[in-house]
Amino acid sequence: MHPISTNNYSVRYKMAALLLDIRYLKSVFTLLVFLVIVFMAVFTGTDNNLTQLPFKQPLKNITYDIWTRLNENASLTMRHQVSRARLSRQSVVQIFRHDIPFAEMRPSGTQARIRKYNQTVSVPEVQSCSVVGNAGVLLGSACGDVIDRADIIVRMNLAYFGGVYARDVGSKVNLMTFNSEQSRELAACVKMNHNVTAQNFTPDCERLFHRIAHLNGSVLWYIKLLTKSKIMNIRESLSFLRESLNIHLTFAYSPRIAVFPAKRAFGIKRPSSGLAMYAATTQFCSRITLFGFYPFNVDPTNRTLQHHYYDPEIMDYVKNRHAMPEEYKRLLQLQDAGAVRIVNDCAGRWDHRVLRPWT
Numbered sequence: 250m251h252p253i254s255t256n257n258y259s260v261r262y263k264m265a266a267l268l269l270d271i272r273y274l275k276s277v278f279t280l281l282v283f284l285v286i287v288f289m290a291v292f293t294g295t296d297n298n299l300t301q302l303p304f305k306q307p308l309k310n311i312t313y314d315i316w317t318r319l320n321e322n323a324s325l326t327m328r329h330q331v332s333r334a335r336l337s338r339q340s341v342v343q344i345f346r347h348d349i350p351f352a353e354m355r356p357s358g359t360q361a362r363i364r365k366y367n368q369t370v371s372v373p374e375v376q377s378c379s380v381v382g383n384a385g386v387l388l389g390s391a392c393g394d395v396i397d398r399a400d401i402i403v404r405m406n407l408a409y410f411g412g413v414y415a416r417d418v419g420s421k422v423n424l425m426t427f428n429s430e431q432s433r434e435l436a437a438c439v440k441m442n443h444n445v446t447a448q449n450f451t452p453d454c455e456r457l458f459h460r461i462a463h464l465n466g467s468v469l470w471y472i473k474l475l476t477k478s479k480i481m482n483i484r485e486s487l488s489f490l491r492e493s494l495n496i497h498l499t500f501a502y503s504p505r506i507a508v509f510p511a512k513r514a515f516g517i518k519r520p521s522s523g524l525a526m527y528a529a530t531t532q533f534c535s536r537i538t539l540f541g542f543y544p545f546n547v548d549p550t551n552r553t554l555q556h557h558y559y560d561p562e563i564m565d566y567v568k569n570r571h572a573m574p575e576e577y578k579r580l581l582q583l584q585d586a587g588a589v590r591i592v593n594d595c596a597g598r599w600d601h602r603v604l605r606p607w608t
Contacts, residue, residue, distance in 0.1 A: 319589070320587025320588065321535065321536075322587075323583075323586045324535055324537070324587070324588050324589070326588070327531050327588040327589070328531045331528050331531045332532065334509075334511075334513035334514045334528075335505065335509075335513075336505060336507060336510035336528065336532060337532055338371050338372065338374060338532040339371050339504075340360070340503075340504045340505040341372070341503060341504075341505065341532045341533070342371070342372045342424070342470060342501050342502070342503055342529065343356070343363060343369035343501060343504055344369055344370050344371075344372060344500075344501040345499060345500050346368060346370060349369075351484045351488045351500070352488070353368075354480065354484060354500065355368060356475050357504065358505065359504070360504070371533075372401075372424070372501075372533045373401075373533065374533050374534075374535075375400035375401050375533065375534055376534070376535050376536055377399040377401075377535070377537075377538070378399050378400065378401045378402070378403060378530050378533075378536070378537050378538070379395075379397075379398075379399035379401075379403065379538055380523075380527055380530050380537060380538070380539050380540070381396055381402065381403065381408070381410075381418060381540045381541055382405065382523045382539065382540060382541030382543075383406065383408045383541055383556075383558060383559070384541040384554070384556075384557070384558065384593070385555035385556055385557060385558050386541060386543040386545075386548055386558075386594075387540065387541040387593065388555075388558045389596065389598070390417050390418075390593060390596060391416055391417060391594075391596040392419070392540055392592060393416045393417055393420065394595075395419075395540075395592065395595050396419035396540055397419040397420065399538070400534075401424065401533075402419065402421050402422050402423050403424045403526060403530060404424070404426070405426045405522055406426060406428055406522065407427050407431055408557070409460065409463075409558075409559040410422060410463065411463055414558065414559065417558065418541070418558065422463075422464065423467060424470045424501065425464050425469055425470060426470045427470070427471060427472075428472065428473055428522065432471065432473075432479060432482065432483065434453075434457060435457060435461075435486045436482035436483075436486055438453070438457055439482075439485060439486045439490075441454065443489065458490075458494060458496075461490065461496060461498075462496050464496070465496050466498075467498065468498070468500070468501045469498045469499070469500055470501040470503075471483065471503070472506065472522065472525070472526075472529075473506065483500065487500055503529070507528050507529040508520050510528055511524050511525045511527075514528055515528070515576075516579075517575065517576055517579065518572065520576070521576060523539075523542055523576075524576050524580075527539060527580070537589050537590070538589070538590040538592055539580065539590065539591045540592055540593065541593065542577065542580060542591055542593070543577070544573030544574050
């Protein structure tokens, strides 16, 4: 065995020391990077309240669209969050094709049967949507033209629009929802008036038919659970509207009710139909503006507000089972993150803090 020379030992020692120094520097660098990230997360965060939002990851690469002032990354994150709660563009709404007779409509809750029956199409994916709530704050808002500019306009619960309301809420509609109570009322009116002329309608039925007549050519969307008896009544009602009143509607239904995914996605115990519609719209719309979402009895100018813009009734929002003020807080958080835009005034009366979608 050859003895190790002093020079060889010195070289090896220096190399070993250098490797240790490199490893040490890497560890120090890694620790510094970690501390910088923690510091930025704690002390330099934005006012988006992301910790209170249902987002799994912080938003990155934030870019704003000039027209809508919406954060596209936040909108996409919200879409993924709702889809993880088992809602998708295919499951949120299915629209029956025009060539399917009402009597042969076969709704289904599974995608396999939907494909098997081949009667429906999914709502198309679009850039902009106006989701119009019915809050009294829209009276005098002058938001009609802004609402009507969207690619898809969603209205709820057979709300009045157009005519005297056109300036404030617009005159167009693509999807109009109706609920179980309205479905029962429509079925009762159809059975009551099957063999009478329009001149003999009861006042309540005449008002209902008048509201539905404004939907001529659009999609009537049933957002609740469809039982066999309900689909039979809806088939009969749609046939009556077309044959007796010349009202041509396309029917749509929800294979999966949006209320339950909204409950999971937003952490709201009993989501309202408005919150459910926002959850549903995230699956087919990139830029969503909410109008008429304002669950309070007075506005910032201390003006008394009625519950619906077309109904003088006053609502007790505190005792309401839907906890709408809590929903509104959550929507404001989403607006702060750029996931959605809330507009309740287009006349410049008081809503100066909200970035309007037409600027």
